[in-house]
Amino acid sequence: MDKSMKILIVDDFSTMRRIIKNLLRELGFSNTVEADDGDSALPLLKGGDIDFLITDWNMPNMPGIELLKHVRANPATRHLPVLMVTAEASREQIVQAAEAGVNGYVIKPFTAQTLEQKISKIFERLAMAS
Amino acid sequence: MDEASQDWQSAREELARITAELRETLATLRVSAQLAGLVKTDLPDAHSQLGQVLQLTEQAAHDTLTAVESSLPLARGIGEQIGEFRMQAADALARDERLVALLDGIEASADTVKVHLGEVLMAQGFQDITGQIIRRVAGLVQELEECLSDQGCDIDAAARQVRKDAREAHGRGPARPDADRRDAVGGQQDVDELLSGLGI
Numbered sequence: 001m002d003k004s005m006k007i008l009i010v011d012d013f014s015t016m017r018r019i020i021k022n023l024l025r026e027l028g029f030s031n032t033v034e035a036d037d038g039d040s041a042l043p044l045l046k047g048g049d050i051d052f053l054i055t056d057w058n059m060p061n062m063p064g065i066e067l068l069k070h071v072r073a074n075p076a077t078r079h080l081p082v083l084m085v086t087a088e089a090s091r092e093q094i095v096q097a098a099e100a101g102v103n104g105y106v107i108k109p110f111t112a113q114t115l116e117q118k119i120s121k122i123f124e125r126l127a128m129a130s
Numbered sequence: 131m132d133e134a135s136q137d138w139q140s141a142r143e144e145l146a147r148i149t150a151e152l153r154e155t156l157a158t159l160r161v162s163a164q165l166a167g168l169v170k171t172d173l174p175d176a177h178s179q180l181g182q183v184l185q186l187t188e189q190a191a192h193d194t195l196t197a198v199e200s201s202l203p204l205a206r207g208i209g210e211q212i213g214e215f216r217m218q219a220a221d222a223l224a225r226d227e228r229l230v231a232l233l234d235g236i237e238a239s240a241d242t243v244k245v246h247l248g249e250v251l252m253a254q255g256f257q258d259i260t261g262q263i264i265r266r267v268a269g270l271v272q273e274l275e276e277c278l279s280d281q282g283c284d285i286d287a288a289a290r291q292v293r294k295d296a297r298e299a300h301g302r303g304p305a306r307p308d309a310d311r312r313d314a315v316g317g318q319q320d321v322d323e324l325l326s327g328l329g330i
Contacts, residue, residue, distance in 0.1 A: 011258070013188075013257065013258040013261055013262075014188070014192070015188060015191040015192060015195065015254055015255075015257045015258060016255060016257075016258040018192070018195050018254075019195070019251055019252065019254055019255055022195070022198070022199065022202075022251055023251070026202075026248070057301045058262060058300055058301030058302075058303060059300065059301075060300070063299060063300045063301060064301075065299075066299075086301070087258070087259055087262060087301075087303065087304040087305070088301045088302060088303075089304070089305040089314045089315050090302060090305075090313040090314055090315075091313050091314075091315060091324060092313055093301075093302070094315065094321055094324055094325065095324070095328065098325060098328045098330055102330070103330070104325075104330070105321050105325060105330075106318065106321075107315065107317065107318050107321050108255060108258065108259060108304070109252070109255050109256070109259060110252075110255075110318065111252060112248055112251075112252060114318055
């Protein structure tokens with residue numbers, strides 16, 4: 001796993017973005033950018049240099065599930081690994097995210113260890129697939 | 131019963147009817163006045179107070195995060211400085227076991243502080259969860275305000291369903307322990323099992 005990869009954190013709560021940013025820094029990932037919903041994340045993704053996307057679901061304007069669908073529909077970002085970190089806890093929604101092509105799903109409130117495990121798992125699987 | 135007392139009887143009945151009507155109208159007026167107060171002041175107040183809670187908790191969480199962010203490198207620094215000290219003072223440490231024990235103690239404390247700072251960091255996630263709940267309740271207060279206002283709200287069931295669906299698309303919000311949410315997962319383990327069943 002490349003520790004210098006660029007990670008986009010999307011959440012409408014600035015405190016949560018800050019928590020995730022700090023956790024990632026503790027894990028050795030310091031190259032992060034932030035957006036507060038899907039609408040403001042899309043232009044950042046168009047830049048083409050994002051390696052990993054961590055997104056909330058429940059956000060104003062464009063929610064995380066729509067962002068995920070946009071990412072998968074766009075040839076440039078189709079293979080971008082996406083981790084959803086959200087308080088949305090219904091089975092129906094988790095299945096919906098899986099069907100939309102999410103790579104991992106972390107339920108809030110979460111622990112630092114859970115976040116680390118899910119990130120490692122995503123990149124292990126990607127390494128195995130390639 | 132003679133004619134006079136019959137007149138008297140019907141007059142009493144009429145008076146009773148008018149009094150009852152008057153009482154009812156007055157009660158309605160009182161309710162209307164109360165409702166007007168609710169719409170004009172109480173509900174907007176409640177809405178802005180919820181906004182204030184959001185703002186205060188957000189600021190407090192950010193202040194805490196700032197303190198954690200400045201303390202974490204210090205805790206890490208103590209560990210590094212102890213390592214450096216062990217190298218610089220190797221001779222003295224070899225001569226005195228008490229110094230080694232002292233350094234081990236400082237190092238263990240610095241590690242514990244680091245773990246606790248991590249816990250303080252994660253605990254600030256409360257602001258996201260409570261914030262989502264407060265936003266939902268604030269939205270409800272606003273909707274109530276619209277319904278009680280002179281313009282009134284759209285009571286058409288179909289229109290309400292469209293609004294509900296639009297809200298749902300953005301998410302349902304944090305699961306409530308007291309509510310009947312049979313579809314909700316119990317925690318991360320349930321999510322992992324569900325996803326692994328789907329090959330993720």
